[in-house]
Amino acid sequence: MNFKIKTDNLFKLKSECIVVGIYRKSEKEKGAELTASAARMNKASSEQIHQIVACGDIDGNIGSSLLLYDIRGISAKRILIVGLGVQREATAQGFRKAVMAAVKVLVDRNLASADMAILDDVRDEDRVNYARQIAEAVHQATYRYWETKSGDRPAMPLAKIGVVVDRKYRDVTQKGIDQGMAVANALSYTKTLANLPGNICTPTYLADRARELAKSHGLKVSVLDEKDMEKLKMGSLLSVSRGSVEPAKLIVMEYTGTEKDKNPVVLIGKGLTFDAGGISIKPASAMDEMKYDMCGGASVFGAMIAASEMDLPLNIIGIVPSSENLPDGAANKPGDIVTSMLGKTIEILNTDAEGRLILCDAMTYAQRYKPEVVVDIATLTGACIIALGHHASGLFSNSDELANELLVAGETVDDRAWRLPVWESYTKQLKSNFADLANIGGRSAGAVTAACFLQEFAKDFSWAHLDVAGTAWSSGSPKGATGRPVPLLVEFLIRRSEAGQEKGQSQEIG
Ligand code: BES
Ligand code: MN
Ligand code: ZN
Numbered sequence: 001m002n003f004k005i006k007t008d009n010l011f012k013l014k015s016e017c018i019v020v021g022i023y024r025k026s027e028k029e030k031g032a033e034l035t036a037s038a039a040r041m042n043k044a045s046s047e048q049i050h051q052i053v054a055c056g057d058i059d060g061n062i063g064s065s066l067l068l069y070d071i072r073g074i075s076a077k078r079i080l081i082v083g084l085g086v087q088r089e090a091t092a093q094g095f096r097k098a099v100m101a102a103v104k105v106l107v108d109r110n111l112a113s114a115d116m117a118i119l120d121d122v123r124d125e126d127r128v129n130y131a132r133q134i135a136e137a138v139h140q141a142t143y144r145y146w147e148t149k150s151g152d153r154p155a156m157p158l159a160k161i162g163v164v165v166d167r168k169y170r171d172v173t174q175k176g177i178d179q180g181m182a183v184a185n186a187l188s189y190t191k192t193l194a195n196l197p198g199n200i201c202t203p204t205y206l207a208d209r210a211r212e213l214a215k216s217h218g219l220k221v222s223v224l225d226e227k228d229m230e231k232l233k234m235g236s237l238l239s240v241s242r243g244s245v246e247p248a249k250l251i252v253m254e255y256t257g258t259e260k261d262k263n264p265v266v267l268i269g270k271g272l273t274f275d276a277g278g279i280s281i282k283p284a285s286a287m288d289e290m291k292y293d294m295c296g297g298a299s300v301f302g303a304m305i306a307a308s309e310m311d312l313p314l315n316i317i318g319i320v321p322s323s324e325n326l327p328d329g330a331a332n333k334p335g336d337i338v339t340s341m342l343g344k345t346i347e348i349l350n351t352d353a354e355g356r357l358i359l360c361d362a363m364t365y366a367q368r369y370k371p372e373v374v375v376d377i378a379t380l381t382g383a384c385i386i387a388l389g390h391h392a393s394g395l396f397s398n399s400d401e402l403a404n405e406l407l408v409a410g411e412t413v414d415d416r417a418w419r420l421p422v423w424e425s426y427t428k429q430l431k432s433n434f435a436d437l438a439n440i441g442g443r444s445a446g447a448v449t450a451a452c453f454l455q456e457f458a459k460d461f462s463w464a465h466l467d468v469a470g471t472a473w474s475s476g477s478p479k480g481a482t483g484r485p486v487p488l489l490v491e492f493l494i495r496r497s498e499a500g501q502e503k504g505q506s507q508e509i510g
Helices: 034-043 048-054 092-108 124-142 166-195 202-218 226-230 236-239 287-309 355-369 382-388 400-412 422-431 446-455 486-509
Strands: 002-006 018-024 032-034 065-069 076-085 113-117 162-164 222-226 249-256 267-270 271-275 315-325 337-340 345-348 373-378 394-397 417-419 461-466
Touching: 002 166, 002 486, 018 034, 032 034, 032 048, 034 048, 048 162, 065 092, 065 337, 076 092, 076 236, 076 287, 092 113, 092 124, 092 267, 113 202, 124 162, 124 166, 166 287, 166 486, 202 222, 202 271, 202 315, 222 373, 222 446, 236 315, 236 355, 249 287, 249 382, 249 461, 267 287, 267 355, 267 486, 271 287, 271 355, 287 315, 287 373, 287 486, 345 355, 355 373, 355 446, 373 486, 382 446, 394 400, 394 446, 400 417, 400 461, 400 486, 422 446
Parallel strands: 002 162, 018 076, 018 113, 113 162, 267 315, 267 373, 271 315, 373 461, 394 417
Antiparallel strands: 018 032, 065 076, 222 249, 249 315, 337 345, 394 461
């Protein structure tokens, strides 16, 4: 994927295809209106474009499209007209949908290159995000998993994209494209890690990938093995991995983008490389999908990649506790009691509620970094899918401020989360007669009680938890990892780094 900002005259541009937008007149009125770029092309074509649109084959609705050939007075081979919806109601989500539709047409036609002239009339404050959405949409439409298929990887469609803008918007567009490319690289990496099968993508494999990132992305990486974790008394995490021959790893990736003494954002991602449920074994149907139980961890890898490619002025620690959850003679049994690194004892009433058991020790480990905030990301509960479906990630937090930051970030880049409560009354469902805490809280509010369990280990810092069980992959066709919530996390980090810089500047002035 290669992007180039162009400021050429649209009708003189030699191109395989130029994409231009049209609007729908209004919600009530049918019919389309030309955007500035479409109007320019229309003039050069002596009104031919207007005539075609007036036929009514395209209405300007978001994502509608019409491919044209042989237009008079235009150097490009093709023009793709794409509907952007009603102009007054334009949103980043709608724009992204339209771009996705346009890119799909180009990819279906197997075009190697195209130019997009669809950034007309964008509000100044939206320019970076809209340009970013173009790069993300192209990634979305062109990502192919090929790692475990035989034969050569097929050539990437649409390898070259031009983004045509007025000269005065060159820099702001470039900024958005750069961000979008960083997110796209992160999404690719995250999806591929997640799509890899459990027999390849083991905790050791993840640790090796992290060590590679140390070299390629200048991260500081350390990997704790089971002996190190024993010394730290991570009895809860280690208990999950006891039923598996693959040794558990605690992967720590450090990105330093500002003064070393600035407290970091800590991201913790569940890295269960395969979750069979343990002795409380899962039913066989769709169990293969539990290779995705490391999607939270994979999104932390992605966020670290994007942050370093964007040189964000922020310190970030990514922690990925990684293990398998399998049944065998040494595995956790229902009723077993383990002691977490924090000292709290946990009665394991269901060995399939293992995510919280590995995350809680990672959260305690995070304390040594004196985090500004901790955000954990986990495919934690089937109950979250029942509550929110596949549209929103579940968000839980002990801080309204942090929760709102994450909600706004997700809203901005169309990778949304929805907040659910973590009240004391729910935590009571985790009472145990034999330990400080049980690892399950009964059938009701399963996503909430899982979050309440984690909250018990977040006493000294602002913490938020994203349950991505419903959003990190799609089961239907096309089956595969979605890369969520990488876009949300990256937007959250960008916003934090910008807020930090403003604070720094005003402090200097004051
Ligand atoms: N990894 C699963 C959660 C999950 C289930 C994600 C289905 C995506 C789809 C997690 O480890 C798990 O098994 N959770 C249990 C918890 C229960 C035993 C309290 C669940 O959701 O059934
Ligand atoms: Mn489980
Ligand atoms: Zn799991």
